Amino acid sequence: MNGYDRRQFLKSTLLGTSGALLSLPALAHGESPSIDPTKNEKKFITRKLGKTGIEVPIVSFGVMRADNPALVKAALDAGIVMFDTAHGYQRGKNEEMLGEVLKDRPRDSFVLATKVPPEEMDNRTGEVKAGSTARAFLDKLDISLKRLKLDYVDILYVHGISSKDGALFPALLDAVQSAKKSGKTRHVGLSTHKNEPEVIQAAIESGVYEVVLSAINFKQDYYPRLKETIANAARAGIGIVAMKTMAGGFHDKERKQPINCKAALKFVLQDENVTTAIPGNTNFDHLNINMSVNTDLKLTDDEKGDLLLGQTQGSLYCQGCEHCVPNCPKGLPIPEIMRAYMYTYGYREPEMAHSLLSSLDLPEHPCSDCSQCGANCVNGFDISDRIKDVSRLTRVPVEFLS
């Protein structure tokens, strides 16, 4: 690190570029401490889920794996109320495990949400294909109920919607309304992790969905627009549940710099329009950390600093979407070069950048023949400027970089 502390470097040089997190409110309002689990001295902060009438602690449980029912039992005992699963998780093992754990619990002591996907959907575009039927959707719900050993779920989501058309797909609207009418679910909603503002707006317009489960996190560059749409949804009586609050868990593509998950969770829950979040608890340590947010939402200065670090790194982080690549006449490996740029200015690891650049077999002056760069970045990176900047490293002997 050449005597630099990475975090200190980022704070000192990039602090001025991002002030949004510093102006966070200390605590959200509108919360009510109504649940008082016997094993917790402090009362949980709870919020109401739109017009559903459901009131739950602000931290719930996204059940991501089926091999440890003990974690779910511990969460129930600790006072977590809402559990989220999906028809497709571990080919149904996840729902089966939950069914086993929940069968001995009073039905009104937990809120169970599951997600059923449309019959056919395009992975890339999110388009729900024309052949998708309400019948197939409802058949899957029946299978889920059997696995869960329940007569009904509390929330039934249409899983993974990423467009307005998907949200308003007639067969899906028919299916969820039919499920509710038949008593197989108390409430209906949809989940979304792409184009969230568009999908949430469509959910409002549908007049059908009562709950939206949305990816919400501090790294979304469209977070202000998302927050505004969430507020619109809340005004329309739609309950909002947050997922992916940890933004993938790492700051970097190499998954070596973990995000402060507690800070990230608190950040999302600062918005009072978000009723609850469903972090995955992979071990008892995580569970305890997440549970602590149920009683204390205040972001510490260190936590704010960690979030800021993540935001500033986001401005260096290439998503690797490769939209820019076809427009480069030289066919340069732009995402890799952007990664080298992040190594240099984000990680302060010029040797890593040098190593990566050297392996790419770049021309000595990669952009010299182009008067204007046709490669546009969807995140607004000045691609040619960054390439010119970082490619200079290849002309520096590596010994000088250590």
Add this chain to the structure above:
Amino acid sequence: MVKLLVPLLVAVMMVFVRPQSASAQELVFPRLEGWKLSQEETAYNPNNLFDVIDGAADLYLEYDFVDLHIGRYSRDTLEIKVELYKHGSAVDAFGIFSQERFADYHFIDLGVQGYLEKGALNFLSGVFYVKISTIQEGAAAQQAMLLVAKAVHKRLQQSEEWPAVLAAFPAEKKKPYSEQYVAKNFLGYSPLNRAFVGSYDDGSSFRAFAIRSEGPEEAKHILKSFIEALPKSAIKRVKSWKQEIEDPNNGSIQIVLKGNYIFGVVSTEAGRNRDTFLIEFGKKLSSLK
């Protein structure tokens, strides 16, 4: 000297450090006569796997997911979808495969292990977990999946062996198809990783597990960390060769440290003596290379 060394260093790096991003070229789905094949041009990676399988992606990432290629075979009204999940090692691929496998599936002789269910044929082959599916029903659709599966399997050309540690699990009373590999947080405790697990029924159900460490010192450290991570209310009894733990979260745990291994049994039923089992298990683990 520097002038001489730098080009040499760069040249060496160009040969040996070139990024291995060519799996799209390595893994083209095989063509089948009479079938139209369409393959998604780019593979999914750990950063966008969520786009395909949503929240299920988190678990795949725990098993060192590398990339995912998707192809579709179509003929007349039939469409067969193939998802090719590549993981960092054969053990990781086995791990995620084992997390999604039910013991009562209809198992078929394909790859390391495979099964054919209504609308789905999944199999494990080396570092690949292959998932084949169709929404069409009927015998023709099932046969078509089998046809595609065999062709894909042939194309992969993987070495196909069970993880060696599983051979040490005593065979008697072991439930068929119950073997698992848990990459992280076995029993919900962060010190317990890379655990092989098998389920048994000797009148009551229990699970056996084994964790192989890099050496005896690391094994000691793992065990110590695990003991420290237990809740305060856990009851611990140290015997001469094993530890007995009543864990409020998981039930009764009997755990043994032997060489590079930490192994034991977990049961919701307290107090049952399984020394004979543990002794046999320990011997078999010690005999592994």
